[in-house]
Amino acid sequence: MRNVEIAAKVQQVFEVREFQTETRSGKVGSFIVGDETGTIRVVLWGSQADKLSQLKENDIIKVQSAYVKENRGRKEVHLGDQGSLDINPEGESIGEVKKINSTRKSINELAENMQDVEVLGTVVQVYDIKFFDVCPECGKKTLPKEGSAICSQHGSVTSTSSYVFNAIIDDGTGNIRAAFFRKQVENLLKKSQDEIVEFRDSAEKFEQVKHDLLGKQIKIVGRVNKNMMFDRIELIAQLVFPDPDPEEEIKRLQSEKPAESSNQQGSVQESTDTGSVSSQPAPETEQSQTDNVQQSPVSESSEKPMFNIDKPDS
Ligand SMILES: [Zn+2]
Numbered sequence: 001m002r003n004v005e006i007a008a009k010v011q012q013v014f015e016v017r018e019f020q021t022e023t024r025s026g027k028v029g030s031f032i033v034g035d036e037t038g039t040i041r042v043v044l045w046g047s048q049a050d051k052l053s054q055l056k057e058n059d060i061i062k063v064q065s066a067y068v069k070e071n072r073g074r075k076e077v078h079l080g081d082q083g084s085l086d087i088n089p090e091g092e093s094i095g096e097v098k099k100i101n102s103t104r105k106s107i108n109e110l111a112e113n114m115q116d117v118e119v120l121g122t123v124v125q126v127y128d129i130k131f132f133d134v135c136p137e138c139g140k141k142t143l144p145k146e147g148s149a150i151c152s153q154h155g156s157v158t159s160t161s162s163y164v165f166n167a168i169i170d171d172g173t174g175n176i177r178a179a180f181f182r183k184q185v186e187n188l189l190k191k192s193q194d195e196i197v198e199f200r201d202s203a204e205k206f207e208q209v210k211h212d213l214l215g216k217q218i219k220i221v222g223r224v225n226k227n228m229m230f231d232r233i234e235l236i237a238q239l240v241f242p243d244p245d246p247e248e249e250i251k252r253l254q255s256e257k258p259a260e261s262s263n264q265q266g267s268v269q270e271s272t273d274t275g276s277v278s279s280q281p282a283p284e285t286e287q288s289q290t291d292n293v294q295q296s297p298v299s300e301s302s303e304k305p306m307f308n309i310d311k312p313d314s
Helices: 046-054 182-189 193-198 203-213 246-256 259-273 283-295 297-301
Strands: 004-013 017-020 025-035 038-045 060-071 074-079 084-087 117-126 130-134 143-145 148-151 155-157 160-170 175-181 217-227 232-241
Touching: 004 038, 025 046, 038 046, 038 060, 046 084, 117 175, 117 203, 160 182, 160 193, 175 182, 175 217, 182 193, 182 203, 182 232
Parallel strands: 038 074, 175 232
Antiparallel strands: 004 025, 004 060, 017 025, 025 038, 060 074, 060 084, 117 160, 117 217, 130 160, 143 148, 148 155, 160 175, 217 232
């Protein structure tokens, strides 16, 4: 997406750093902004990065002629010399910033009706995408009728394709079926709506996509729903991070660790070294599970790492 314009409120400002590659050198810096709909990182390149020192929390900024780039599954707004950044421009106001306030849970902690839970796990089973026709105006399912489609609210409409995708996610404590609807299918598969609709008529092409997803580690923010028909709980994805940053996740797990567990750091560190982050026990069961690790170090270290990481320095 090019030529993007946004106005938003500054949430957090990071330091400028200089970089040098074989072909170029320069400066880059970033900050987080938000509005009523969510938050996003703004990345400033070159001389734009000098403006970071003028920014402080809750400033309103307006960015013009920026472009959107995806980094590890998250969208970022990038601004180079040809763009502009105004700080506290007249006439701009931003409402209360919506923050994703999710709570990290292990899968065995999930229970019916939990909201805004965050799960980090591995895709262990995938299903075919299910397609259905929806009204372009209200998104409700339409019924086919004489070559057209009928929306119960909008009458005869030209329907568009919507889709749902299911996968089983495992984090070492248990597994759960996760459901991804439309936008989150696009986020998970990193494909556009048009690309996904193509699978509707060529299920065999989707086999490769399924194959590539298996074994991938993903992060999901969502809510837990009870599926009455199958008498089980399911995770409804509201936000998907298809490429969570391993280092960030480990730092986060460590920072969320309760202080009283610090005397067990040696054994917890051991499970971190295997790369099997999700096997890190939840706080309330830490004692018993940590004991298990000490009793059976062989089985722990023989687990296949989900990713290779350097030991975080903190
Ligand atoms: Zn409708």
